[in-house]
Amino acid sequence: MSHRTILPSDLGPTEANALLCGGVAPRPIALASTISAAGVRNLSPFSFFNAFGSNPPTVAFAPNRRGRDGTVKHTYLNAVATDEFVIAAVSHAMLQQMNVASAEWPDGVDEFPKCGLTPVPALFVESALVGESPFQMECRLKQVVELGSGPGSGLMLIGEVLAFHVREDCFVDGILHPDALDLVGRNGGAFYTRASGPAVFQVPKPGGRPIGYDALPEALKQSRILTGNDLGLLANSPVLPDLSAMVREPGDPVAPAGLDHVIRRALAAGDLNEAWRLVGLRMKA
Secondary structure, X not given: OOOOXXXXXXXXXXXXXXXXXXXXXXXXXXXXXXXXXXOOEEEEEEOOEEEEEEOOEEEEEOOXXXXXXXXXXXXXXXXXXXXXXXXXXXXXXXXXXXXXXXXXXXXXOOHHHHXXXXXXXOOOOOOOEEOOOOEEEEEEEEEXXXXXXXXXXXXXXXXXXXXXXXXXXXXXXXXXXXXXXXXXXXXXXXXXXXXXXXXXXXXXXXXXXXXXXXXXXXXXXXXXXXXXXXXXXXXXXXXXXXXXXXXXXXXXXXOHHHHHHHHHHHHHOOOHHHHHHHHHHHHHO
16 A cells, blocks of 8 residues: 655645644543633643653643634643643543533633533642543643744643642552543544543563564565564564474364464464464474
């Protein structure tokens, strides 16, 4: 399948933003709570957001300039004026209320009563916590990074986390569990991702130094049945077994294609030893 090459110089800010939002996805959503110098609360979601360090805990989000005219948003003005903000994670249960908060409300409007979410006093900042959010952070603004000056240009706010607030039931065996958090992520257009249930899976990180893709038998790499993920599972093995010692069992396929199919099934079942036994037979086929 061929790829389409697109140069940013050929795009306007809105078109570039659509590509970024569609391709850099799903993105976590920062429901940013701020307060103006006059004491008016503001609540608005932003998906150009992530964490960037743990000592000290550091997060950043970007309430960028509007694509249509380059003006800045109330969230940016408030955070810069007060040197603080709260980031609330968005669960599926509060998705539609978050969406109401995303509307272009006039200056001076408190989005909390507009969207029905509950403001809760924070410990260290004046900006309100969001009662319905399962995970949120009180932050002190540490740095503002301007990434341009025209429409759609980035305005990154970097904050140090002063306090985490985590709903108790989100801890399962001592760690935050995605099913309990039930967060939503942002994709392009009107698309979102729900980060829980069947969509969530685990991929253990390599233990030590794996054998690597280049150590796999060449015949496996040429297979039209085994996928890159299949080969990646084999390449993540800590050692390359002695393939010549693998023993055929009754009912094992003989043809390479048949063996490739059963190798895939063994890998899908998490039986790496059986997969390698079948790979040994594949090398003899």
